[in-house]
Amino acid sequence: MKKPLLIIVGPTAVGKTEISINIAQKLNGEIISADSMQIYKHMDIGSAKPTLEERAGIPHYLMDEIDPREDFSVVQFQKKAKQYIDLILKKGKIPIIVGGTGLYVNSIIYDIDFTKTISNWEFRNKLEKEVQTYGNEYLHKKLEERDPDAAARIHPNNVKRVIRALEIIENGESIKDFRSALVENPDYNYVLIGLMRDRQELYERINKRVDILIKKGLVEEVKKLISLGLNEEDISMKGLGYKEIIKYLKGMYDFEEAIRILKRDTRRYAKRQITWFKRYDKIKWFNFNEYSSKVQLENDIIKYVEGKLNFI
Structure with missing residues (x-):
């Protein structure tokens, strides 16, 4: 039940x-x-x-x-x-x-x-360093180049979500596919x-x-x-x-x-x-x-x- x-x-x-x-x-x-x-x-x-x-x-x-x-x-x-x-x-x-x-x-x-979308820590650390060096807009521009739809939905100041989106893309998935794959928890x-x-x-x-x-x-x-x-x-x-x-x-x-x-x-x-x-x-x-x-x-x-x- x-x-x-x-x-x-x-x-x-x-x-x-x-x-x-x-x-x-x-x-x-x-x-x-x-x-x-x-x-x-x-x-x-x-x-x-x-x-x-x-x-x-x-x-x-x-x-x-x-x-x-x-x-x-x-x-x-x-x-x-x-x-x-x-x-x-x-x-x-x-x-x-x-x-x-x-x-x-x-x-x-x-x-x-x-566990199926574990972060690539090396990749994440690289992105975090880029934010510190070049700023939020730089990282958001990267996302815009790789997935314009995702970039349009995520504010440049929401760095955590921008990084997560880039991680998903780096893992070979699209944000759209990731969202559409969501199914309700049967529990x-x-x-x-x-x-x-x-x-x-x-x-x-x-x-x-x-x-x-x-x-x-x-x-x-x-x-x-x-x-x-x-x-x-x-x-x-x-x-x-x-x-x-x-x-x-x-x-x-x-x-x-x-x-x-x-x-x-x-x-x-x-x-x-x-x-x-x-x-x-x-x-x-x-x-x-x-x-x-x-x-x-x-x-x-x-x-x-x-x-x-x-x-x-």
Whole structure:
């Protein structure tokens, strides 16, 4: 029998955290975070990590688990998330994956065997050195020459994805073939929920969130991370909120410019997330703006989930 699984996705600042915790309480669930920044310890403010109080006693896995000096890949996420899904099910509870990192979600709902697409580390190291020497645009131009369609979909600043795309091509595959080869993971009977707000409201929430993160002490958090030996070369410090503040602290931006860029880039990231999640055929969207209260929204989600899954 397939394992039941609830997945809740949506763009940053849409309101996934509060809704997912409330639903977990009502469905006797536990949460697995699918957020590439919340996995790291000490990175609480910039990643908008829920506090212990906000988690309301609901266990959250893949949150606060990795030292920010370490890299954490989608391969590691897939392995750990599957282990936690089994653990939660053995406890007689409902596993709920919540987050906005599309690659992490893909690694669970699709039957991806990463051992068949192992990175060529020598090739990857070569590309990383080229980025450091010549910049992001140089590497993106390389991808454009080899696969224009893939280059059109990947922003030049998303260096990790540009490198991954070039690795796939180097292994003799095309990005199109790699995407079309994706098949659903036969292990799970999953329900995929997408949370949405009207675009203007979402962007206003993003701008407000950035202001709140600054008031909570984002600059101080970045200073503390730097004191621990982290810098802009660490993968964890390339995340939104961290890279902009590092540049401000190094005198590359003034404070107002750093905040403006952070708000702009977060809005752009949310737009890319929406585009990514709209690719999912089985996703059921719920728009906050169509409900007069969060309770109504949560009740509708629960009703939908109960009609789809076999564990309730």
